Amino acid sequence: MFSVSLDDISDTRLRRIAEELGVDSAGQKAEVIKAIKDKVSPKKALVLKPDESKNPFTIANVTGIIAVIVASVVLWVNWKGTMNALEKSNTELVKANQDFERKEKESWQIIHIYDIIDRGMQSKSSWSGLTIKEIEVEYQRQVHKEQKIKMTAADLSDDVLRKLLIGMTETGLIIRTIDDKYAVQRALINPRESMEKAQIHTNIQNIVLRFLAIESGKYKVNDLASKMIADNGFPPDDYYICINNLRACKWIAVDDDGKVWDSVHFPGDNKK
Structure with a gap:
């Protein structure tokens, strides 16, 4: 004063x-x-x-100004926190949507590849499975006409198709045959017939393994099939199921020249 x-x-x-x-x-x-x-x-x-009533810098006025400033800072902090939370939530939402689209696309691809192989094997010329080239032609045709699922040029590449086939093979949806085809496996419903088939297949596999223990590396895939079927009277369907199962279990292997070996006598690691 x-x-x-x-x-x-x-x-x-x-x-x-x-x-x-x-x-x-x-x-x-x-x-x-x-x-x-x-x-x-x-x-x-x-x-x-x-006149103190006209002085803007009284204690009451300064306290009010500070209160307004503090309230403004609190509002800004709350707003910033809300914006950060919304941004994080939006990022998580985008990621979740991308994951959903990826899984939806992968499911579509697996279902259609399985269907391509399954329908292809109904033909007499392809009963033992389809080559990757045969699968690729039909797969690309279906990708081009698909409208509900977003597909890109990358989805048509050989690498993507091979990756999908490997994944389906690992999960047991399909098998890769000894002659580099992909096939769908089917099982008999009748328990008695299933047991009889299992015994037949076990017998075929034992005969093939005993033969390869002596004759490994001497016969190509088709030549071995012809000899086994002719010498032992194996039904072709049963023989190919067994030979493919032996390869899937890594009990036999095929070298770079296309000749069949048992796993014990196989000369290298470049198994087909």
Whole structure:
């Protein structure tokens, strides 16, 4: 707080104060000051104090300003946190949607590849399975006409198709035959027939393995099939099921020249 003496006030301002108080302001400055003192405080010294109600920097006003600033900071922090949470949620939502689209596409691919092989094997010329080239032609045709699932040029590549076939082979949906074809396996429903077939297949596999224990690396795939079927009277369907099962279990292998070996006598690691 500070005080002001009337002597310190400018002449113009002093006369305006006198007029506001109803005091004659026409005389000399000293006369005007005396008239003001006689009017306002005739017995005590007159001290002018500023109007604190008009001072913007009172404690109450400063406290209010600080409160507003704090509230603004809190609102900004809350807004920023909300925006970060929304951004994170949006990122997670995009990722989840991408994962769903990828799985949906992969399911479509597996279902159609399985169907291509299954339908292809109903033909007499392809009863033992389809080559990767045969699968690829039909697969690309179906990809081109698909409208519900988003497909790209990359989905038509050989690498994608091979990766899908490997995955389906590993899960047991299909098998890769000894002559590099892909086939769907079917099982008999009748338990008695299944047991009889199992015994027949076990017998065929044992005969093939005993033969290859002596004759490994001497016969190509087709030549071995012809000899085994001719010498032992194996039904062709049963023989190919057995020979493919032996290869899937890695009990036999095919070298780079297409000749069949048992796993014990196979000369290298480049098994087909």
